[in-house]
Amino acid sequence: MTTIDRPAPPPARTHKRDRRWVGQSVRRVEDPKFLRGRGGYLADLVTPGMLHAAVLRSPHPHARIVSIDTAAAAALDGVHAVITGAQAAELTDPLPDFGPDPANHVWRCLAVDTVRYVGEGVAVVVADSRYLAEDALELIQVEYESLPPIVDPQAALEPGAPLVHEPLGTNCAYERSFDFGDVERDFAEADLVVRDRLRWHRSGGQPLETVGAIADFDHGSGQLTVHTNSLSFTSYLFMAAASLRIPANRLDVRQVPAGGSFGSKLFVTKPLVLAGMCSRMVGRPVVFLEDRVDNIANCDHHGSDRVYDVELAVMRDGTLRGLAIDVIDDYGAYIQFGVGHHGNALAQVVGPYTIGSVRYRVRAALTNKNQQGAYRGFGSEVNNWMLEQMVDKAARELGMDPVEIRRRNFIRDFPYFIPTGNVYDSGDYDAVLDQTLRLGRYDHWRTEQKRLREQEGRYIGIGLITCAERSVFSATEFWFWFDEPGAPVTSMPESVTLTVDATGGITATLYSCAFWGNSPETMVAQLVAEEFDCDPHDVSVAYQGSRNGLPATGPGGSRTTVMLAGAVEGATAKIKAKARRAAAHLLEADPDDLEWADGGYQVRGVPDRRKSLGDIAIALHLFKHGFPEDIESGLEESKVFDHPYTTMPSADRKDLGVFYPFVGHACHIPVVEVDIESGAVRFLAYAAVHDCGTLVNPRSLAGHILGGVAQGIGTALYEEYVYDDDGQLLSSSYMDYLIPSAMEVPELAIGHVETPSPYTPHGIKGGGEGGRMMAPAAVNAAVNDALAPLGVRLTELPMTPERIRAALRTPR
Amino acid sequence: MAEKHTITLTVNGRRHIAEVEPRMLLVDLLRDELSLKEVHIGCEHGVCGTCTVLRDGASIRSCITFAVQADGAEIRTVESLADGPTLHPLQDEFWAKQGLQCGYCTPGMLMRACEILAHNPDPTSAQVREGIASNLCRCTGYQYIVEAVLAAAARMRTGQNATHDVEVRS
Numbered sequence: 001m002t003t004i005d006r007p008a009p010p011p012a013r014t015h016k017r018d019r020r021w022v023g024q025s026v027r028r029v030e031d032p033k034f035l036r037g038r039g040g041y042l043a044d045l046v047t048p049g050m051l052h053a054a055v056l057r058s059p060h061p062h063a064r065i066v067s068i069d070t071a072a073a074a075a076l077d078g079v080h081a082v083i084t085g086a087q088a089a090e091l092t093d094p095l096p097d098f099g100p101d102p103a104n105h106v107w108r109c110l111a112v113d114t115v116r117y118v119g120e121g122v123a124v125v126v127a128d129s130r131y132l133a134e135d136a137l138e139l140i141q142v143e144y145e146s147l148p149p150i151v152d153p154q155a156a157l158e159p160g161a162p163l164v165h166e167p168l169g170t171n172c173a174y175e176r177s178f179d180f181g182d183v184e185r186d187f188a189e190a191d192l193v194v195r196d197r198l199r200w201h202r203s204g205g206q207p208l209e210t211v212g213a214i215a216d217f218d219h220g221s222g223q224l225t226v227h228t229n230s231l232s233f234t235s236y237l238f239m240a241a242a243s244l245r246i247p248a249n250r251l252d253v254r255q256v257p258a259g260g261s262f263g264s265k266l267f268v269t270k271p272l273v274l275a276g277m278c279s280r281m282v283g284r285p286v287v288f289l290e291d292r293v294d295n296i297a298n299c300d301h302h303g304s305d306r307v308y309d310v311e312l313a314v315m316r317d318g319t320l321r322g323l324a325i326d327v328i329d330d331y332g333a334y335i336q337f338g339v340g341h342h343g344n345a346l347a348q349v350v351g352p353y354t355i356g357s358v359r360y361r362v363r364a365a366l367t368n369k370n371q372q373g374a375y376r377g378f379g380s381e382v383n384n385w386m387l388e389q390m391v392d393k394a395a396r397e398l399g400m401d402p403v404e405i406r407r408r409n410f411i412r413d414f415p416y417f418i419p420t421g422n423v424y425d426s427g428d429y430d431a432v433l434d435q436t437l438r439l440g441r442y443d444h445w446r447t448e449q450k451r452l453r454e455q456e457g458r459y460i461g462i463g464l465i466t467c468a469e470r471s472v473f474s475a476t477e478f479w480f481w482f483d484e485p486g487a488p489v490t491s492m493p494e495s496v497t498l499t500v501d502a503t504g505g506i507t508a509t510l511y512s513c514a515f516w517g518n519s520p521e522t523m524v525a526q527l528v529a530e531e532f533d534c535d536p537h538d539v540s541v542a543y544q545g546s547r548n549g550l551p552a553t554g555p556g557g558s559r560t561t562v563m564l565a566g567a568v569e570g571a572t573a574k575i576k577a578k579a580r581r582a583a584a585h586l587l588e589a590d591p592d593d594l595e596w597a598d599g600g601y602q603v604r605g606v607p608d609r610r611k612s613l614g615d616i617a618i619a620l621h622l623f624k625h626g627f628p629e630d631i632e633s634g635l636e637e638s639k640v641f642d643h644p645y646t647t648m649p650s651a652d653r654k655d656l657g658v659f660y661p662f663v664g665h666a667c668h669i670p671v672v673e674v675d676i677e678s679g680a681v682r683f684l685a686y687a688a689v690h691d692c693g694t695l696v697n698p699r700s701l702a703g704h705i706l707g708g709v710a711q712g713i714g715t716a717l718y719e720e721y722v723y724d725d726d727g728q729l730l731s732s733s734y735m736d737y738l739i740p741s742a743m744e745v746p747e748l749a750i751g752h753v754e755t756p757s758p759y760t761p762h763g764i765k766g767g768g769e770g771g772r773m774m775a776p777a778a779v780n781a782a783v784n785d786a787l788a789p790l791g792v793r794l795t796e797l798p799m800t801p802e803r804i805r806a807a808l809r810t811p812r
Numbered sequence: 813m814a815e816k817h818t819i820t821l822t823v824n825g826r827r828h829i830a831e832v833e834p835r836m837l838l839v840d841l842l843r844d845e846l847s848l849k850e851v852h853i854g855c856e857h858g859v860c861g862t863c864t865v866l867r868d869g870a871s872i873r874s875c876i877t878f879a880v881q882a883d884g885a886e887i888r889t890v891e892s893l894a895d896g897p898t899l900h901p902l903q904d905e906f907w908a909k910q911g912l913q914c915g916y917c918t919p920g921m922l923m924r925a926c927e928i929l930a931h932n933p934d935p936t937s938a939q940v941r942e943g944i945a946s947n948l949c950r951c952t953g954y955q956y957i958v959e960a961v962l963a964a965a966a967r968m969r970t971g972q973n974a975t976h977d978v979e980v981r982s
């Protein structure tokens with residue numbers, strides 16, 4: 001297949017105009033229990049008699065384990081088991097790893113003979129209480145032989161660098177360069193090539209609740225039941241079962257609400273495998289719940305850590321022609337998701353601009369740090385930041401206004417295929433920009449900026465960024481890196497069962513997408529209410545465990561609402577088809593003469609000849625013999641909804657196919673003041689306008705923007721997992737890993753534009769990651785704008801006071 | 813094992829006598845011995861405020877308070893707010909304003925808000941912001957929490973009763 005053979009998009013949908021519940025900021029149906037503190041999080045399920053596991057963490061970044069003496073720990077009263085890494089390797093297989101060449105960087109639940117980062121587990125203790133388990137950890141004697149650590153990702157790629165994994169023979173876990181479009185021509189014809197080196201340091205989700213699992217292995221049946229706050233509790237089931245060497249149909253993973261995730265609980269196999277292994281060994285239920293240090297140092301979910309060398313080919317009139325990216329990403333000691341984060345970036349690598357060609361070279365470096373996982377944005381937020389930095393630099397070098405250069409390059413014809421082959425389904429970037437300029441009082445602040453600089457010597461900066469917000473991934477981004485995918489496109493299903501009881505009450509059963517602070521239950525309740533004309537608060541929502549569940553994938557890539565909406569729509573159609581037939585029979589009418597109205601079926605034009613859903617349901621539940629033979633009792637239907645728009649990459653990888661098609665957009669305008677004496681940054685205003693298609697619950701979406709911006713401010717100014725030159729983790733508590741408080745996060749003015757997607761139910765696009773996908777770029781732009789009169793640009797995040805002061809001392 | 817101490821404390825109006833090791837943290841006593849699972853554990857360093865409860869009316873971090881330090885004290889948790897099915901105005905306004913997402917910081921945040929309003933029934937937005945800066949929320953960006961506290965304060969000043977939660981709809 002070549003790029004000109006793109007399959008046609010799916011047929012465009014027509015969306016219902018008058019919606020009653022979709023679009024309403026109803027109170028969330030999940031909240032009453034959480035307001036009472038009775039959310040039922042994982043730790044709340046711990047009961048007396050359950051045993052507690054605690055993990056001994058490595059204090060060394062890189063060392064050989066010479067010996068482990070567990071005798072004293074095992075002899076302590078109340079200790080049931082002590083398992084070392086070597087013993088764990090006898091009991092379990094390696095953890096699921098989608099990286100290239102996994103046999104040469106084997107990842108296990110505990111380190112076997114070498115520790116590769118500070119915090120990596122070397123042994124686990126099972127005891128009557130967490131207190132006793134931690135007492136026992138103190139009694140384990142480990143003799144380490146230090147090995148030289150490798151900390152800097154660029155140094156890691158140099159010949160002769162200490163190797164994180166000897167069998168791999170290199171610290172470069174993956175390298176590839178793609179060209180999309182005619183890069184050579186665009187750069188040859190450019191009037192100007194803007195170059196920069198940019199540095200994004202690692203931060204992470206840091207939900208206030210850590211990750212854990214309660215495992216209960218029944219030796220009688222061989223059944224392992226696990227409750228876990230990991231969100232994709234369905235899709236990775238078979239892989240966790242493989243690690244534990246048990247059949248997948250003997251493992252039941254059950255959801256519990258998660259106290260935040262932000263990606264970091266997306267896919268958490270290690271706690272599950274640890275708890276499962278321990279429970280099987282001791283024959284009792286065992287809880288393993290990370291403490292905060294575990295979660296910071298050993299969570300497998302640090303965020304991106306990148307060094308960019310970027311070139312942007314531009315014309316004198318401001319036209320952006322080509323983009324050449326050379327990025328090194330510091331993955332830490334393992335690489336569980338491969339370079340999927342860069343696949344994610346390639347979904348929207350050109351942002352909202354008509355850039356015609358892209359060169360993307362990525363090198364994945366292994367170092368002695370906790371490995372990368374997922375953090376809200378999954379690598380796209382870093383690309384947004386990089387691109388907006390480059391566009392601003394281009395504007396500065398061309399003497400153009402930041403608004404003007406963006407307008408000159410906006411994509412305006414949809415659907416639009418970007419050079420990588422992904423499609424942007426719809427959008428109206430000018431409308432978003434216009435609204436943000438008004439909401440953010442852009443002209444007012446430009447005047448104020450000038451006045452305050454001239455009259456008071458203050459450094460005010462106005463950031464302006466316009467970025468894409470991809471949603472609803474298919475898993476192509478994880479495998480197009482390899483020439484042999486060995487599979488067609490991944491369908492990434494999500495399922496819903498709707499059950500109408502004998503009274504007409506509706507229960508929706510979900511098979512994935514556990515609550516983590518988003519509101520899957522509210523979304524589903526609103527979508528069901530829209531279909532059935534009931535109150536969303538009357539819809540009951542349940543979850544099914546993984547063992548006998550329907551196909552489901554789980555959250556990630558802002559897919560939950562769109563995918564659940566598709567499943568609700570499909571299940572509703574089946575319910576209504578059956579209900580229509582039943583109503584027709586009860587009304588002695590032709591099914592085609594009936595119409596759905598106000599929660600029931602009625603004869604078209606004769607509203608008093610009607611049967612409510614409750615009338616129909618009780619008949620179907622109790623009086624089946626009154627119906628034709630082929631109508632079965634009950635009223636329950638399921639829909640497995642597959643990804644609605646994804647296509648294969650071309651064999652030559654000149655075109656990656658469609659893998660992230662529902663692309664939202666946002667414009668952020670923060671106004672900051674930089675204290676050039678101290679390097680401190682404070683906010684004077686912040687406006688954000690997003691277009692995520694049709695909104696289901698506008699206040700919920702705005703809440704996600706607010707929370708994502710707070711995290712993005714953390715990324716931009718405060719948060720960093722700092723490893724020193726020796727590989728020691730310096731930020732292992734919230735004293736050092738600085739999460740923004742209410743004093744660091746400004747009040748936002750939020751606006752919405754709604755450009756419905758032509759390809760999704762109601763025109764919904766995903767929006768859960770938007771705030772964090774925009775704010776780091778926006779805040780950086782604002783700081784750079786403030787310091788422009790001094791000839792200073794910040795090119796490294798987070799912009800701590802030290803980094804700002806250092807930049808002020810060396811203008812560039 | 814260290815000698816245990818007998819302590820007496822009142823939690824949400826109920827008197828308890830407990831035998832505790834000196835090292836037992838108050839949060840573990842509340843959660844594990846008294847089954848008050850609404851007191852959540854966040855950072856375990858006394859930074860995030862998730863574990864906030866009121867001791868004799870003042871907010872404390874129960875993750876860095878020993879149980880023995882609560883001997884003779886009156887402790888309040890979020891359980892004390894709702895009156896059966898009737899939510900406290902703070903809870904009701906957190907619901908109405910979507911002042912929570914994952915709900916994990918919410919009990920601590922609510923108890924801190926109680927303390928803020930006990931000291932100042934009519935705070936400004938800036939005062940609420942400064943007041944809740946003691947407690948981290950990773951989900952909301954704080955804005956809707958501030959709105960909820962202000963709305964609850966207004967209701968509490970006018971003596972408007974809490975609302976029955978099953979009657980409150982969108």
